[in-house]
């Protein structure tokens with residue numbers, strides 16, 4: 001594998017506001033790379049620079065061997081973007097939206113027509129081909145954006161929060177399609193605020209927060225390294241923590257109090273779980289560790305606003 005995108009000490013500033021604060025990363029050809037982070041972390045700002053629609057403030061950013069500068073037409077042709085905002089022309093039908101877009105890439109009409117038929121099938125919108133945009137559900141609009149991003153047969157596909165606000169069925173359908181694109185050899189760049197989505201789709205992720213990268217790695221390994229395998233959440237009054245920790249000692253689990261909950265993070269939670277059943281504590285949840293635990297450990301469990 002070789003890097004298709006390389007960023008070194010990349011900055012994005014809007015006036016006094018630093019949205020991307022000196023980040024470095026490498027995206028390998030053919031992988032699914034995720035930018036995971038809450039609202040305002042700097043995810044969209046980063047991918048807009050990759051897609052050459054927003055100028056780099058400082059640092060270097062190379063895409064497929066070329067510097068990503070604003071309006072780099074060659075790079076724009078190699079990438080397909082599924083934007084965070086639904087940017088469809090509401091006066092046009094599904095098919096017309098795609099036809100208009102195909103003209104930006106100078107795709108001959110006959111080729112465009114064929115491609116559009118194939119893409120509408122791929123995103124399961126054939127039945128809606130002549131519908132106006134306001135007759136589509138949010139999930140359908142998102143799928144149409146996927147079809148639109150694929151019109152120029154891009155090698156690099158960028159999906160900016162492709163499932164935000166969708167119900168589980170719509171979300172899973174989009175996940176399937178994105179996985180399919182990856183299996184066909186595309187490099188997939190995904191931003192998401194959903195830890196589960198990153199875990200489901202990404203080979204590697206960076207966790208972004210306030211413009212910086214806090215961690216980088218393979219999701220399952222990050223969880224294992226930062227948290228362990230299992231988490232027990234025990235909702236008891238804080239004045240009982242010490243006694244409980246003393247009783248549950250010896251299982252080499254880390255623990256943390258946050259709000260109404262005492263968390264135990266364990267490499268092997270089986271013994272702890274047996275003990276918890278023995279103690280018969282009410283209001284206890286035992287579950288596998290997730291990326292959400294990693295994120296909350298890195299940023300703190302309390303809300304910072």
Ligand SMILES: Nc1ncnc2c1ncn2[C@@H]1O[C@H](COP(=O)(O)OP(=O)(O)O)[C@@H](O)[C@H]1O
Pocket residue numbers: 014017018019037038039040041042043044045046
């Ligand atoms: N065009 C813009 N002008 C000024 N500030 C912006 C602009 N776009 C984004 N920001 C600010 O930059 C920060 C990062 O935003 P963004 O990259 O959209 O984050 P994310 O996609 O992770 O939610 C936020 O504080 C946001 O308000």
Ligand SMILES: [Mg+2]
Pocket residue numbers: 043044045084160161
């Ligand atoms: Mg965003």
